[in-house]
Amino acid sequence: MNRMIREAANLDRRDFFKVCAAAGLALAAGSASAAEAGDFVANAFVTIAPDGKVTVTVKHLEMGQGVATGLPVLVAEELEVDPAAIRVDYAPADAKRYNNVFWGPMQGTGGSTATANSWEQLRKAGAAAREMLMEACARRLKVDRSGLMAVNGEVVHWSSGRRLAYGELVAEAARLTPPADPPLKPVAEFRLIGRPGVRRTDGRAKAEGSVVFGSDIRLPGMVTALVARPAVFGATLKTVDRRSALSIAGVTAVVPISSGVAVVANDFWAAQRGRAALKLDWTLPEQRPSTEDLRRDWTALLATPGLSARSQGEGDSALGKAAKRLSAVYETPYLAHAPMEPLNCVVRLGRDLCEIWTGCQFQTHDQAMAAKAAGLTPALVVIHTLPAGGSFGRRANPASDYIVEAVEVAKAVGAPVRLIWTREDDIRGGYYRPMTLHGFEGGLDAAGQPLAWRHRVCCQSIMEGGPFAGMIKDGIDPVSVEGAANLPYAIPNLQVELHSPRNPVPVLWWRSVGSSHTAFATECFLDEMAHAGGQDPLALRRALLAAHPRHRAVLDLAAAKAGWGEPMAPGRGRGLAVHESFHSFVAQVAEVTVAADGRFTVDRVVCAVDCGIAVTPDVVKAQMEGGIAFGLSAALFGEITIKDGAAEQSNFHDYRCLRISEMPRVEVHIVPSTATPTGVGEPGVPPIAPAVANALFAASGKRARKLPLGEKI
Amino acid sequence: MISLNVNGERRKVDAAPDMPLLWVLRDHLGLNDIRFGCGQSLCGACTVLVDGAPMRACSTPVGEVAGRKITTQQGLDGPVGKALKAAWIELDVAQCGYCQGGQLLSAAALLRQTPRPSDADIDTAMTGNLCRCGTYGRIRAAIHLAARRLGGAS
Numbered sequence: 001m002n003r004m005i006r007e008a009a010n011l012d013r014r015d016f017f018k019v020c021a022a023a024g025l026a027l028a029a030g031s032a033s034a035a036e037a038g039d040f041v042a043n044a045f046v047t048i049a050p051d052g053k054v055t056v057t058v059k060h061l062e063m064g065q066g067v068a069t070g071l072p073v074l075v076a077e078e079l080e081v082d083p084a085a086i087r088v089d090y091a092p093a094d095a096k097r098y099n100n101v102f103w104g105p106m107q108g109t110g111g112s113t114a115t116a117n118s119w120e121q122l123r124k125a126g127a128a129a130r131e132m133l134m135e136a137c138a139r140r141l142k143v144d145r146s147g148l149m150a151v152n153g154e155v156v157h158w159s160s161g162r163r164l165a166y167g168e169l170v171a172e173a174a175r176l177t178p179p180a181d182p183p184l185k186p187v188a189e190f191r192l193i194g195r196p197g198v199r200r201t202d203g204r205a206k207a208e209g210s211v212v213f214g215s216d217i218r219l220p221g222m223v224t225a226l227v228a229r230p231a232v233f234g235a236t237l238k239t240v241d242r243r244s245a246l247s248i249a250g251v252t253a254v255v256p257i258s259s260g261v262a263v264v265a266n267d268f269w270a271a272q273r274g275r276a277a278l279k280l281d282w283t284l285p286e287q288r289p290s291t292e293d294l295r296r297d298w299t300a301l302l303a304t305p306g307l308s309a310r311s312q313g314e315g316d317s318a319l320g321k322a323a324k325r326l327s328a329v330y331e332t333p334y335l336a337h338a339p340m341e342p343l344n345c346v347v348r349l350g351r352d353l354c355e356i357w358t359g360c361q362f363q364t365h366d367q368a369m370a371a372k373a374a375g376l377t378p379a380l381v382v383i384h385t386l387p388a389g390g391s392f393g394r395r396a397n398p399a400s401d402y403i404v405e406a407v408e409v410a411k412a413v414g415a416p417v418r419l420i421w422t423r424e425d426d427i428r429g430g431y432y433r434p435m436t437l438h439g440f441e442g443g444l445d446a447a448g449q450p451l452a453w454r455h456r457v458c459c460q461s462i463m464e465g466g467p468f469a470g471m472i473k474d475g476i477d478p479v480s481v482e483g484a485a486n487l488p489y490a491i492p493n494l495q496v497e498l499h500s501p502r503n504p505v506p507v508l509w510w511r512s513v514g515s516s517h518t519a520f521a522t523e524c525f526l527d528e529m530a531h532a533g534g535q536d537p538l539a540l541r542r543a544l545l546a547a548h549p550r551h552r553a554v555l556d557l558a559a560a561k562a563g564w565g566e567p568m569a570p571g572r573g574r575g576l577a578v579h580e581s582f583h584s585f586v587a588q589v590a591e592v593t594v595a596a597d598g599r600f601t602v603d604r605v606v607c608a609v610d611c612g613i614a615v616t617p618d619v620v621k622a623q624m625e626g627g628i629a630f631g632l633s634a635a636l637f638g639e640i641t642i643k644d645g646a647a648e649q650s651n652f653h654d655y656r657c658l659r660i661s662e663m664p665r666v667e668v669h670i671v672p673s674t675a676t677p678t679g680v681g682e683p684g685v686p687p688i689a690p691a692v693a694n695a696l697f698a699a700s701g702k703r704a705r706k707l708p709l710g711e712k713i
Numbered sequence: 714m715i716s717l718n719v720n721g722e723r724r725k726v727d728a729a730p731d732m733p734l735l736w737v738l739r740d741h742l743g744l745n746d747i748r749f750g751c752g753q754s755l756c757g758a759c760t761v762l763v764d765g766a767p768m769r770a771c772s773t774p775v776g777e778v779a780g781r782k783i784t785t786q787q788g789l790d791g792p793v794g795k796a797l798k799a800a801w802i803e804l805d806v807a808q809c810g811y812c813q814g815g816q817l818l819s820a821a822a823l824l825r826q827t828p829r830p831s832d833a834d835i836d837t838a839m840t841g842n843l844c845r846c847g848t849y850g851r852i853r854a855a856i857h858l859a860a861r862r863l864g865g866a867s
Contacts, residue, residue: 064809064846199805206810207801209746209786213811216745224740267740268749269732340750340758340811340845389748389811390845423751618805622851626808629847652755652843661836663849 040170042129043178044097045122046075047089052153052167054081056122059091059098059107060114061361062202063339063391064626065681066619067114069200071122073616074115077192078126078184080150081166088201093363093383107363110396110509112582112679115615119677120184127182129173136172137164187613187674198616202387214386217346217357219416223252225409226271226420228278229260232645233430234285234504237261241279248274257408259401264413268420287504288645294435295331298458298501302329302439306456306497307475309485318452318493322443326532329439330521331706334432334640334647335510336655341389343421345406349374354381354410358403359388361396365467369400373407392630393509397431398466427655428647432640433510434460438484438521443493448533450544452493455522457481459514460507461500475500479509483518483581483686488551489526489544505642511630512685515581519686520635520693520707523577527694528703537576537694538564550610550671551578554587557608557669562589571595572603573699577690582679584611585671588628590664590691594699598712602632602664602692607684609668612675620680621668627684628666633658635689639708715779719744720788730776734768735759737775738785746786746814750843757842760815761785767822769841786814793824796862800855808846816842820856829860 035041040048047055056075062068068088076083091098091107098107101117130150137155138145141162149156156163192198205211230236240261242254250270255262261278265271319325346357347370354374360366363383371378388395406419421429436459443452461477463469471478476485476498485496510516530540538559545551555578559565564574571594578587591604607624614620637656641648649655693704696713704713717724719742726741733752738744738761747770750758754769761770762784789798797820800806807813816839823830823838830838835853844852 064807066808199802200807202810203802203805203807206807206813207798207817209789209814211810212745215749218743267736269736269740272752338845340748340756340809340843342749388809390809392845420749423753423756622805622808622848625850626847629849630845633845633847651753652751653753657843657845658847658849659841659843660839660849660852663847666850 038170040174042132042173043125045125046079046129048129048166048170050167050170052165053087054079054085054166055087055089057089057091060109061359061385061388061391061395062090063109063359063388063395065114065623066200066616067109068202068387069198070115070616070619071118072201073192073198074118074122075126077190078123079130081153083192083198083201086201090385093367093381093385095364106365108365108396109361110393112584112681112683114681115677116583116679123184124182127184128178131179131182132173132176133166133169135176136169140164140169140172193615194613194617196617198618200619211387213341213389214346214358215341215344215420217386217418219346219348222346222416222418223264223266223413224268224271224418224420225262225264225406226275226422227257227260227262227405227425228275228280229425229429230282231428232282232284232288233506234287234645235282238281238283244277244279245274248277253413254278255409255412257405257412259405262405262409262412264409264417272422285504285645289503289505290643291435291641294503294642295437298437298499299329301458301499301501302437302456306499308495309476309481309498310494310496313493315493315495316441316452316454319441319443319454322451323446324444324532325442326528327441328525328528328705329437330524332436332517332520333638333707334435334505334642335634335638336427336432336640337392337394337510338426338655338657339388339390339392339394342423342426343394343402344419345403346416346418347406347410348416349407349410352376352380354407355384356381356403356406357384357386359386359391359395360403361391362400365398366400366403369404370407373404374411392511393513394431396509398468401431423652424650427640427650430506430647431508432505433516434462434507436517438517440521440525442525442529444529444533448535450489450491450529450533453487453491454495455484456497456499457484457518458499458501459517460503460505462507462509464500479514481518482514483579484514484522487522488548488580489541490547491544504645511627512581512682515579515686516631516634519577519579520689523579523687523690524693524705527575527690527697541578550585551580553671554578554585554608554610557671558587558589558606561608561667561669562591562606564589571699573695573697575691575694575696575698577687577694579686581683581686584609584678584680584683586624586683586687588687588691590688590695592692592695592699594696594713598700600696600699600711600713604665605667605688605691607666607668608671609680609683610671610673611680611683612673612677614670615677617670620670623680624668624684625666627682628688629658629663631685631688632664632692635692635707635709636662637708715775717775717778717783718780719783720785726775728775731774733771734761734773734775734778734783735770738770744785748811748814750812756812757815757819758812760818760842762818762822765822765825767819784818786817789817789821792863793821793859796859797821797824797855800859800862804851804855804858806848806851806855808848812842812844816844816852820852824856824860824863828863830856
């Protein structure tokens with residue numbers, strides 16, 4: 001069986017082990033990792049070679065957020081090795097061994113969980129390996145185990161000065177039974193975790209140009225496929241005239257697949273020209289919305305009560321008792337993720353094996369969806385996860401869209417396939433951050449204190465109809481109201497409601513998901529309440545956050561570092577926002593300059609973050625910097641508009657993204673903590689849009705309630 | 714056949730002269746360190762140096778660069794290239810890394826022209842290179858660091 005698969009797949013030895021691992025095949029070596037003979041495979045995450053080289057298997061997708069650095073550090077801390085010397089290997093799709101501990105038997109990356117769910121698992125993995133190496137050393141030297149210490153890749157016998165490198169111990173260690181519960185260091189003894197100076201493990205390869213992405217995989221006989229998909233969401237193929245496409249030199253096949261028509265060619269250039277030459281006719285769906293229609297319909301919805309996501313005190317009936325009332329509607333648009341690397345997937349499909357090379361966030365789900373498309377069992381689908389050139393949630397797709405497309409084409413043409421989305425495909429292809437409306441009614445008492453808060457969210461459900469639909473409770477999709485239903489402010493009467501209108505435009509999680517719009521709406525409206533009540537926005541927040549010390553701490557830190565309250569020149573302004581997402585707390589103060597004609601620049605952003613223990617502080621800082629840039633890009637420019645059922649934008653000229661000349665100075669401050677680490681990939685995003693909008697108000701007196709802000713206030 | 718000079722090596726390709734240089738380099742010559750991002754000269758991921766000047770390979774017909782000196786990320790060398798790569802590593806500029814080849818090549822062209830650039834010089838020279846991970850602050854810092862190491866006059 002093993003030989004058959006190996007031959008069928010024409011794999012080298014390392015790949016072969018990965019296949020066997022994914023197929024659940026028993027191996028004589030007892031290990032199913034990419035280990036070579038003689039390696040000490042301590043567990044699913046740690047392998048040590050006879051030359052002492054340590055390999056850490058990373059179960060998460062590296063998409064820029066730094067898991068290939070932070071996760072090995074967790075191992076290195078307990079294993080007592082230099083993280084810079086660790087080789088990083090990406091795990092094969094294997095829900096049992098490489099599941100996301102927070103998600104059950106599913107391997108996947110998302111929700112800023114990579115570090116948090118690995119926190120104990122990887123330290124234990126490192127500690128178990130260390131304990132086995134020490135036990136092996138004790139046996140070899142015939143000394144008591146208590147006289148040994150693991151130091152920098154060696155086990156040292158203190159009293160005699162004898163020392164053995166890990167590589168010298170691998171054979172004996174491999175024969176030992178792994179300890180069930182190896183001891184872990186107390187926080188105070190960490191020498192790597194939380195310390196500065198750890199470099200990214202992939203920094204050199206990315207600077208030198210040797211990193212391999214999914215789009216770099218080339219297999220013998222591989223063809224390139226582009227898919228023509230309907231511009232109108234929900235349209236289906238009526239007719240296709242293949243002749244003009246097939247007449248292009250290099251085009252080898254035109255095959256209808258479930259999402260459209262694939263043009264298959266010897267290279268990208270031919271496939272692209274072939275696709276452009278296709279003559280296609282689509283059957284359009286009856287429902288073809290436009291942004292204007294959605295805005296009109298959803299504005300009407302906001303006038304009616306939605307499902308209750310939270311109600312406390314007297315709810316909105318307290319509004320009648322308010323001395324002062326204010327109301328506002330906030331709006332955010334659909335957004336494309338637009339990672340720099342457009343979606344792509346390489347598939348080699350044999351009779352008994354489907355191999356996939358791609359950067360994907362939901363390996364277990366993608367494995368099942370690919371299996372279905374291939375007509376195989378999931379165990380016969382191998383996913384070689386490769387670093388992705390960004391994702392921001394796009395590669396966590398319940399439809400596994402780009403992967404299923406590649407499998408379908410491979411099945412149709414009988415050759416290895418590289419499927420590529422162009423930028424136009426990416427921008428027009430849907431799976432957007434939902435367009436949302438937020439209707440607020442606020443009431444202040446005679447002293448200017450918030451008395452009542454009613455927030456109606458109107459947001460298409462991301463989870464409805466997909467594999468996560470079970471998380472919808474009483475009609476409330478939790479990701480539609482995250483950041484809104486858990487508003488931390490002590491407002492005595494509070495009501496949050498949700499409308500979830502249906503709409504054919506496909507939506508998806510986009511870096512920080514619900515918080516990407518709820519933070520904008522809630523933090524701006526709270527600012528409105530502060531100004532209406534004649535209160536300083538910082539002072540009001542502090543007062544209302546007495547029961548939330550972590551919110552308060554980041555707020556205080558950001559405000560102090562930004563010089564909150566210090567005078568500014570005319571036309572300049574500061575705004576702040578604080579938001580919890582993914583169990584991390586982030587506050588940001590933005591400084592803007594508004595010119596007489598309303599044009600403005602965002603000059604400086606001061607950010608404070610509490611993510612528990614910051615495992616690799618520089619990566620945490622990078623994620624805040626990146627989150628701010630990503631959020632600012634959307635706050636200033638990001639907008640997909642829909643017309644007659646199709647997206648109107650198509651590439652970076654009309655789906656503008658932040659450029660270096662628009663990047664403010666960013667300072668990041670980390671709150672020291674001994675709490676369990678929480679996420680950092682997403683929490684930097686939510687506060688920036690409201691911080692900037694609040695700063696614009698401070699500078700100009702004009703309140704922006706609709707994103708994107710554009711270039712002028 | 715079109716004759717190309719890629720990173721100092723002579724390469725012959727059998728491609729139509731209007732085929733974009735990007736796809737000749739990727740699909741015919743098997744180079745990975747040049748990236749497809751937009752296909753419209755909008756993002757800079759496909760930046761290469763042609764006789765030292767940054768060009769967008771996605772929109773450059775291969776026929777136009779026959780015989781000219783093409784440099785990609787891996788071929789970026791010499792004092793400026795080395796200093797930039799070292800600064801990039803030291804400051805951990807890259808996140809996903811996909812755009813970084815184009816960033817480095819644009820930065821190299823800048824430093825060769827302007828050895829001690831201001832922030833404004835950097836913004837002008839680098840504004841065609843998008844980074845969705847938001848590494849811009851570190852890009853600025855790394856260019857300054859490399860410039861200092863190279864001892865450029867201000």
